[in-house]
Amino acid sequence: VLASLGGTGAAVILGGCAKNTPVKTQSEADAADAQVVASLLEQEQRAIAAYAHVARALSGKDRALAKQIAAQERRHADLLSGIVKRLGGAPPAESAFSFPQLARGADALRFASDLENSSIALYIDALPKIATALVRGTAASIAANEAQHVALLAVAQGLPPAPVALVVGRR
């Protein structure tokens, strides 16, 4: 994705913009996309911090799952950060997040699940606002990965892993 965003590729990837958005110049479209992607990056930064917190309340297989998911959230953040820069924006500074105390493993898994659902909702909400088709595809592929996290966290909780056919997350 990052390679495609450089140089002459930029004009090509502007195809497929959402119909209802007003026509923008390339730089306006890039700036708008950078802003949307930066907001997604903030959520990934929150998720990375949250999983460090979550992992401390877990053990065994559940802890290993949390660590694997955390590593994927880092991959998301790294790519999104690169996209924001390529689009001419500035990635948000990493904030200090505060999270509720998680006394039991079950609380930690439920908290992680809520976080993932919130991420999915954010990505689905953001998609029509992203003009660059490749970036939109990347955002959709991250949302799909977050949905996988939700399914595996549900399995870990002994809950139905895929209770709905149209996965839109929830705030």
Next chain:
Amino acid sequence: MTATTRRGLLVLAAGAPLLLAAPAALADGNANLTILEDGMKLKQLIGLAYTTLAAEPRLDRKLRELLTLFAGHEREHAAALLKQAEYLGGPPAPEPTRERLARVFPSLSTLRDARAALGFVTTIERGELQAFYAAQHRLDEPRLLQLAASVMCSDAQHLALAREAIGVNPIPSAFESGQTR
């Protein structure tokens, strides 16, 4: 997705990864409607394939329940796509026949153990993900982009659960677009 889906069905039928047409090659004046109609036909057919497989008595009960769950989701995806296609003026679509199913997925009747059935499911789900990922490059209506993404999220869950049932890493990639085996 017209060419993508048709090609996808052929390639899926051959058990090989879905090959995608370049987005520019799919351009036409009515892209949203053709994407919805092709996606809906794909989903109807896969729903029927999973229902057929779920009736295979040699598969264990847990796997048949999983296939039944996935079949229901595929039918719901098809219904959601059909609703949007009808909104755009598309004609009602006939249900796929058993004959068509056998033509598109000739290997279906030979899948009699869990490994083969789950291998089929992962191939199908990866193909669907690739098709709906490609749709993100082609659709230009906000609600259709969101619908395609919510279908992708569901297919991604199916893929992770099928991989887990096989006993392999359920989430090998942080970016799920159906590319990773």
